[in-house]
Amino acid sequence: MFIRMPVRISARISVLVALLLIVVSCSESDDANFQGPNLPTGPGTVFSVQTVSFTTSDNVLVSARFGKGSNSAASPVVILMHDITRDGREWELVGLEMMQRLLEEGYLVLIIDSRGHGLTPLPADGRPAQSLSVFDIESLHLEVSAALNWVATQPAADRSRVGIMGVGMGGNAAYVSMGVFPDDLKTGIALSPGIFNLNTGEALGIGTAITPFEPHTMLFIASQNDLLPVNQTQSTSATAIAASMLDVTAEPKRLDARPANLHGSLLLQDPDVFDAVLVWLETHL
Numbered sequence: 001m002f003i004r005m006p007v008r009i010s011a012r013i014s015v016l017v018a019l020l021l022i023v024v025s026c027s028e029s030d031d032a033n034f035q036g037p038n039l040p041t042g043p044g045t046v047f048s049v050q051t052v053s054f055t056t057s058d059n060v061l062v063s064a065r066f067g068k069g070s071n072s073a074a075s076p077v078v079i080l081m082h083d084i085t086r087d088g089r090e091w092e093l094v095g096l097e098m099m100q101r102l103l104e105e106g107y108l109v110l111i112i113d114s115r116g117h118g119l120t121p122l123p124a125d126g127r128p129a130q131s132l133s134v135f136d137i138e139s140l141h142l143e144v145s146a147a148l149n150w151v152a153t154q155p156a157a158d159r160s161r162v163g164i165m166g167v168g169m170g171g172n173a174a175y176v177s178m179g180v181f182p183d184d185l186k187t188g189i190a191l192s193p194g195i196f197n198l199n200t201g202e203a204l205g206i207g208t209a210i211t212p213f214e215p216h217t218m219l220f221i222a223s224q225n226d227l228l229p230v231n232q233t234q235s236t237s238a239t240a241i242a243a244s245m246l247d248v249t250a251e252p253k254r255l256d257a258r259p260a261n262l263h264g265s266l267l268l269q270d271p272d273v274f275d276a277v278l279v280w281l282e283t284h285l
Contacts, residue, residue, distance in 0.1 A: 045069070047103045054150040056115075056142040063119035064088065064147065067099065067109040068156050076161035076285050077108045077151055079144060081170030083264045084132075084195060087118025090167065094265040098274065105278065107285075108157055110150075112143055114173070134197055137204045140173035141180045148184050163285040165189040165277070167264035171220075172205030175245050179207045179215035187217040187284035189277055192264045194228045194241035201231040206245065216250035219280045221273055225261040238263065252284065 049067045056062060065088055068075070080099070082090040088111040091099050102109050113120040116132045120143075123136075144164065151157045163186055166174035171190030178188040195204045207213045222238035229235050239257045246255045256276055258267065267273045 045104060047100075052110075052150070054146045056146045058123055058139065058142060060115050060120065060123055060142070062115070062143050062146055063113045065092075065109075065111040066154075067103055067111070069103050069106065071106055071156075074158040075106055075108050075156060076163070077110060077157050078102055078281065078285070079147055079162065079164040079174075080109055080111045081140070081144075081164065081166030081173045082112075082114065082117065083168030083170055084137075085117070087120075088113045089118070090265055095167070095268055098268050098277065101274075101278065102281075105282075107281070108154075110147055112147060114140055114143055114170070134202075134204060137169065137172075137195060138208075140169075140205065141177045144173065144177040144185075145181065148181065161186055161285055163187040163189070163281060165191070166193075167191045167267075168193070169195050169205065171264075175215055175218060175249075176205055176207045176210070178218055178249075179213040180210055182214040182216055187219075187280065188215070189219045189221070189280060190242065190245070191221045191267050191273075192223070192226060192228075192238045192242075193220065193245060194222075194236075194238055196228070196230050198229060198231050201234070203241075213248075214250065215245070215248065216253070217284050218246070218249045218253050219256065219276070220246055220254070221256045221258065221267055221276065223258045223260055223262050223267065225259070226263045254280075 047067055047069050049065055052064050052066045054062055080091045082088055091111045099109055115136055116122040151162060152159050164174045164177055171193030172195055174188045175190050175193055178185050197204055220242035222242045224237060224239050226238040227235040228238055242255050246253055258270060258273060260270060
């Protein structure tokens with residue numbers, strides 16, 4: 001499938017393009033040529049987006065989308081992770097403008113459906129479908145490991161320049177993956193990380209019991225007024241969660257605490273956040 005995106009389209013048009021993309025994806029083959037509505041935006045830019053798959057070490061068949069431009073040289077890769085209860089389409093809807101900008105800047109993007117979300121199933125261990133468990137959240141780095149192995153087989157990808165960015169639960173996955181694969185990932189970005197077992201108050205997806213665990217080169221972005229439930233009666237701010245992760249992360253590292261009450265991919269509506277992500281990637285990837 002090919003997507004023709006106008007350069008620097010607005011957020012409103014971005015959503016329209018995304019909705020049309022879904023229709024095309026559902027109704028035509030992967031070789032469809034999508035050109036969008038008749039907008040006076042000039043020639044635009046064509047990006048190829050393919051559905052791909054790879055298998056984790058615990059036999060989960062991961063579904064993902066791989067986007068690339070026309071650059072003939074091997075390019076850096078950004079792995080994109082979504083929030084809980086969502087799937088990779090979060091980056092093709094709310095995060096569409098960021099995905100487009102990454103492609104424009106010459107990055108390849110690999111958008112993952114995490115286990116139990118989208119087209120990626122849970123492990124085949126006999127439990128009912130959609131029964132996401134604490135263990136599944138603690139195992140999301142296995143998707144990233146499989147993605148890194150897949151990226152290594154792609155001629156278009158510069159395997160020495162792979163970064164990861166996630167929102168919400170995906171932010172936790174990005175942070176943990178940086179700690180588990182410090183030599184394979186050059187940098188990570190976590191927007192609004194923080195997820196808890198609401199029955200016990202235990203923080204999930206923070207690398208507990210993983211040895212060695214060496215996160216580095218992380219940008220954390222969170223809203224000071226974004227309150228996340230710790231259990232049935234208590235909550236904590238997204239910035240406090242990010243600060244706790246920052247404490248055990250090696251330099252270079254940064255926490256960008258935003259005043260607005262925005263969570264996850266919605267943070268990308270803030271132009272300062274949008275620019276901070278691009279500058280961080282330009283500097284560290």
